[in-house]
Amino acid sequence: MxxxxxxxxxxxxxxxxxxxxxxxxxxxxxxxxxxxxxxxxxxxxxxxxxxxxxxxDKGGLYAALAKRHTDALLDSLRAALDAPADRRERVEATLDTYLAAIEARPQVYRFLMHPAEGSQPGDQGFDVGKHSAPLLRRMGEELAQVIEERLDLGPGGQQLARVWGHGIVGMMHAAGDWWLGERPCSRAELVRSLADLLWGRLAAAGDRVGGPGF
Amino acid sequence: MxxxxxxxxxxxxxxxxxxxxxxxxxxxxxxxxxxxxxxxxxxxxxxxxxxxxxxxDKGGLYAALAKRHTDALLDSLRAALDAPADRRERVEATLDTYLAAIEARPQVYRFLMHPAEGSQPGDQGFDVGKHSAPLLRRMGEELAQVIEERLDLGPGGQQLARVWGHGIVGMMHAAGDWWLGERPCSRAELVRSLADLLWGRLAAAGDRVGGPGF
DNA sequence: GACTGGTGTTACCGCAAGTAACATGCACGT
DNA sequence: ACGTGCATGTTACTTGCGGTAACACCAGTC
Missing domain, CATH: 1.10.10 (Arc Repressor Mutant, subunit A)
Incomplete structure (x- = not known):
């Protein structure tokens, strides 16, 4: 009709x-x-x-706008995650892709990281949790899925993968945020340092002489 | 007089x-x-x-209020970080202390994690970077100091420690945030999973059969 | 008793989110 | 041709919040 x-x-x-x-x-x-x-x-x-x-409302516009950028960024990240290389290189490429994105358009990045700040006036029941930007959540979930798909983590692996997904994304985000503000080193150095952290150098490092160790 | x-x-x-x-x-x-x-x-x-x-102004009140809670939380974290135990146990205790804090008072925690959202009307020059809550920055800096003091990281160790400090704090924060919203597991399990991540299990895990590995 | 300085008030400004009510242009069925 | 819908657009408003100006009260001091 x-x-x-x-x-x-x-x-x-x-x-x-x-x-x-x-x-x-x-x-x-x-x-x-x-x-x-x-x-x-x-x-x-x-x-x-x-x-x-x-x-x-403003939240709706925010959501629509965020979805565009989030989708674009996730596409880039997926590409880095699927590159034909060994695991370490892929991790570094993914970190670098994210950091390059926030470096290139910090305003957009800042916008994405803020949840709907001012809730509605009538919003009495505050959602505990869910403080993070949707972007972080989505990245965490996607990374968790990739980890769970590709790694053999034994029993309880699925849950482990989800924790790691969100944890790694948070690490990337916080380090990137700090780095963007202070620029203490090059992007490549940052990537290397974070990958080293994920590769267990924290556990492997020796105690400082005279200290109790960390 | x-x-x-x-x-x-x-x-x-x-x-x-x-x-x-x-x-x-x-x-x-x-x-x-x-x-x-x-x-x-x-x-x-x-x-x-x-x-x-x-x-x-509101920022001043926010800052004063945040400082109280931040100081208190940092004291707890320092205590956990200084406990007489081996490194792994100390890391787990620190993670658990943080998670227990955000679990006990999510409203306060949520308040602390928000930077001064609405900048001043005349604030034309946006501060790129510095999006994170002061709490995250302070935790990152303190952890970096502890790492640098206690671990022998070789040349470039100071910078590495700072990256790790902020990265680990971000991991803790994001994972905690997600966990608080979904409660997919007990706090102890979360702590173990995160510590495993820091202990290099990501690098050590085997590829899944048939998959290209992560 | 006038002066000073901190505490408190009411009443206002400016601004941004969100809404109502009204106007306009364009395709339709008859 | 003509009213009927309907999306698009407007002006003008309300509400609520951050922030401020101007005035009132109440110590102690010279």
């Missing part, structure tokens, strides 16, 4: 939506995570209510 | 300040990180401007 018509409408709506997202992207890239809805609307050449019609 | 007087005033001011912080603490514990200045003032039985006189 109206399939073609609705398809037309939906297509135009989708196009509009993508345009709005690109405008939002530009603003976020310029203003960081505190980009206001007004600013985004202005950048898109329209006014606020249209944004709200398309995305519901 | 006015030393005693000023001391008196300062003492009373400090007492007020502590009372206000305790009130703020209660509100944060109840409402989470989005506790409003109004709510805190109401809980303290006063009105907003007094809070602003004592703490400058």
């Amino acid at each position: 109206d399939t073609t018509q609705r398809t037309d409408q939906q297509r135009s709506a989708d196009r509009r939506r993508r345009e709005l997202l690109e405008a939002a992207d530009r603003v976020v890239l310029r203003d960081g995570p505190q980009a206001s809805m007004n600013a985004i609307a202005a950048e898109a050449g329209i006014t606020k209510p249209i944004l709200y019609r398309h995305f519901g | 006015d030393t005693t007087q000023r001391t008196d005033q300062q003492r009373s001011a400090d007492r007020r300040r502590r009372e206000l912080l305790e009130a703020a603490d209660r509100v944060v514990l109840r409402d989470g990180p989005q506790a409003s200045m109004n709510a805190i003032a109401a809980e303290a039985g006063i009105t907003k401007p007094i809070l602003y006189r004592h703490f400058g």
Whole structure:
């Protein structure tokens, strides 16, 4: 009855939506995570209510915007994870891919790492947990899956893989965040140091003379 | 001339300040990180401007409040880190201390993990980097110091220790955050899994049959 | 008794999220 | 041609929060 018509409408709506997202992207890239809805609307050449019609609320826009970048980043990470090389090289390539991404577009990265800060006024029940950005969670889950698929971890391996997935992602994130702020070394050195950590150098290191050891 | 007087005033001011912080603490514990200045003032039985006189702005209150809890947590962590046991046990004790803390008071923990979200209106230059909560940074720095003091890491050891400090803290944080939300296992299991990761089991694990390995 | 300094108040500003109500253009069925 | 839907767009508003100005009270001091 109206399939073609609705398809037309939906297509135009989708196009509009993508345009709005690109405008939002530009603003976020310029203003960081505190980009206001007004600013985004202005950048898109329209006014606020249209944004709200398309995305519901700021969280919706955030989610849509985040999904784009998160998907893109995850694709890059998957590529690094699937490269034909030995395990250590793949780990280093994955770390380097992530760090290169946050280095290239720190504003976007900063935006992604913030959850929906101001919850709704009526939000009485606070969700305990779930403080992390969705990006971190998704990366953790994906990495966990890769680990579990490819490594033989014995009994309880699935759970171990999930812990490791989230743990490694958190390590990568925190180290990258700190590195981005202080730039204490080159990216390659950072990658090497983190891989060394994952490779057990912490456990293998000798005690310092006179000290009790760590 | 006015030393005693000023001391008196300062003492009373400090007492007020502590009372206000305790009130703020209660509100944060109840409402989470989005506790409003109004709510805190109401809980303290006063009105907003007094809070602003004592703490400058919301960031100041946040910082003061965060410092209390951060100091307390860091004390616990130092104690675990200094326990008379071997390295592995100390690492596990430290992880467990942190996880127990966030498990016991998730609201406070959530509050601590959020940086000053809404920057000032006039804040044009966004600080790239420095997205992490001060708590994470401080834990990372302290752990780095402990590692560097106690472990013999050879040349470049100081930098390596800093990377590891922040990396390990990030691992702990992200895994803890995820665990707090999903509760997929007991705290002890989580601690063991993370320690295993740090102990190089990722590098040592065998490839899965038929797979390319990780 | 006037002066000072800290504590407290009410009433306001500015800004951003989110909403209502109204206007406009375009495809349809009759 | 013409009203009917419907998406798109607007202006103008409400609400709530961070932050501030201006005024009131109440010690102790010269």
